[in-house]
Amino acid sequence: MPNHYQILVIGGGNAGLSVASQLLRKKSNLTIGIIDPSEKHYYQPAWTLVGAGIFDVNKTIRNEKDVIPKNTTWIKETVSEFMPAENKVKCLTGDEFTYDYLVVCPGIQLDWSKIKGLTETLGKNNISSNYSFQYAPYTWEMIENFKGGTAVFTNPSTPIKCGGAPHKIMYLACDYWRKKGILDKCDVHYISGASVIFGVKEYAETLKELISRYNIHVHYGANVTAVDGENKTVEFETKEIDENLNQKLSSENAGSFEITKDSAQEELKKVTLKFDLCHVVPPQSAPDFIKNSPLRDPQNVQGYVEVDKNTLQHSRFSNVFALGDCINAPCSKTGAAIRKQAPVVVENLLAVMDKKTVTAQYEGYSACPIPTQYGKLMLAEFDYTNTPKMTFPINQAKPNWAMWILKTKILPWLYWNKILKGTA
Ligand SMILES: Cc1cc2nc3c(=O)[nH]c(=O)nc-3n(C[C@H](O)[C@H](O)[C@H](O)COP(=O)(O)OP(=O)(O)OC[C@H]3O[C@@H](n4cnc5c(N)ncnc54)[C@H](O)[C@@H]3O)c2cc1C
Structure with missing residues (x-):
């Protein structure tokens, strides 16, 4: 050679x-x-x-x-x-x-070890991550067998590949539990290092409606630091604890918090939340x-x-x-x-x-296909200016079936047959 x-x-x-x-x-x-x-x-x-x-x-x-x-x-x-x-x-x-x-x-690089306890427990104790070929099937096992309780989905504060993936799976899980008739027994929490659900306003509006429809409790500006599989707790740091989280933490045996300081000596709350199911996305670099x-x-x-x-x-x-x-x-x-x-x-x-x-x-083009329920998807396309760059002559901020087919059938075929061969 x-x-x-x-x-x-x-x-x-x-x-x-x-x-x-x-x-x-x-x-x-x-x-x-x-x-x-x-x-x-x-x-x-x-x-x-x-x-x-x-x-x-x-x-x-x-x-x-x-x-x-x-x-x-x-x-x-x-x-x-x-x-x-x-x-x-x-x-x-x-x-x-x-x-x-x-x-x-x-x-x-997936920095799994930056969340204390994660590598030891991933793939068991109802903790999974779609960021791994090995564990993505376990995510489904957890979602399918869930009978209700606290479900936690995390998103790190670093940039990651496919910024939508931490919450895409949450919407599908909620839809599955809705169809099964147990969504009202599910207390769903999204713990995110970001400050918004999506960076492009037009698409964010659709997701905000969805979050309210599925009754998801969102915690922004929160940095997940540890997971304990045996005790089923997730630990994160946040500057503020909102009313939702306050109520949750004060309910019996749901978790706790203590005051700590960050490196700039600013006050932080270190929250420990109990969960029954947890989907984790690792920090990346x-x-x-x-x-x-x-x-x-x-x-x-x-x-x-x-x-x-x-x-x-x-x-x-x-x-x-x-x-x-x-x-x-x-x-x-x-x-x-x-x-x-x-x-x-x-x-x-x-x-x-x-x-x-x-x-x-x-020009910074990217796309994020976000399934909002089984059979419907919002195809968010945008560029460096964070303005929508829609390819199709429809309002792509409105989830629809055609985009679901694009994601589930057409794009996988295109990838193997055209994109890798340099013809698409
Ligand atoms: C759960 C999930 C959902 C996603 N959803 C979407 C989506 O809906 N739409 C979308 O467009 N994108 C999505 N993505 C993102 C997409 O998969 C990545 O952006 C894309 O694969 C990045 O391509 P890449 O070539 O940069 O890296 P990769 O495809 O990861 O390839 C990197 C390659 O480099 C090799 N490599 C690593 N280290 C070395 C080394 N030291 N020496 C030599 N080779 C090395 C690796 O073996 C690997 O083959 C998703 C990703 C995940 C994990």
Whole structure:
């Protein structure tokens, strides 16, 4: 296997394979190496549907060897170090690879261990997470067998992939319990590090109505710090305790709180809430090998790759591009965003190869398909300006059946058959 490539792609996930396929469609004689240690490739957007009991988890996974674009070289290694001044990367094995141009897209890191007690209890004690292939089926087991009680859904305060996923599963669970006739026995809590339910006003209105219809108690600005599976408690810090939470905590054996201080010596309430079912989304950040590299944005707390948010070219190394979940651009981290980012990276990278200026621009497009009940979905599309960018000639803020079919049937097919092949 050669150790020099014209284009070296780090990460053979959604972004890496889309870009490699599209590059080869434009210029079939490029020599492209893709470094990725994983034998498996996952279609993660369907994990919400797995957790809701309507999608076979085995249909979300394929062998990487079957999806890697032909005419590329798959290097089955784990990158551990970037040396952009020498156009070189180093792998865990010690192997080094050099390149003319680099595309960085190894996704995001799930920081499970930042929530105390979580790794020990995940997948049992009625605690699950759709953020894992392994545990998404257990989410459905919990929802299906739930007989009522306190159900908690969490959302961290860091940026995450698919910002909608922490609450999508909550709406589906509520709808399932409504159909089963037990919703009035369910006390549902959404503990979120964000300050709003959704960043785009038009779509947020629909979700606010839904939250009130399902009688969900929402706690914003709350940071989940620990989970105790055996005692069935979730611990979080918050500046304020609203009336809902106050009432809950004062009811018999439901939980408690104590006053503590944060690092700036501001008063915080440390709440311990009892639950019967808990769906957790972990804090997320750039993979550590990016955080510790010269490619990171030094200003970015989570250590993402520093790119120009429109051209996706690295701000300091002109032969380096990055896209997908690992970048510092203030867009929503989704596969939908990658569909618009990939052609921009391809066009700009080829321009740099031809010694031309980069002109293609990514405007921050992203989409979040939010199921509001079984059979209905709101397709939220927007850009950097947080204004709706609706593709279809209907009011997409109104949940409907056609968008549900798009999410459950059409998009999975498009992913495997078109997006990874660079034709959509
Ligand atoms: C529950 C859930 C629901 C979602 N719902 C939606 C949705 O409805 N719509 C939507 O558009 N998006 C959704 N997403 C987000 C979407 O899946 C991601 O945004 C997308 O997969 C990101 O692609 P990526 O290529 O950046 O990263 P990934 O697809 O995660 O790929 C990263 C690749 O890099 C490799 N890698 C990691 N470290 C290294 C290393 N050191 N060296 C080499 N290779 C490495 C990995 O093995 C992996 O193959 C959802 C995600 C989740 C978890």
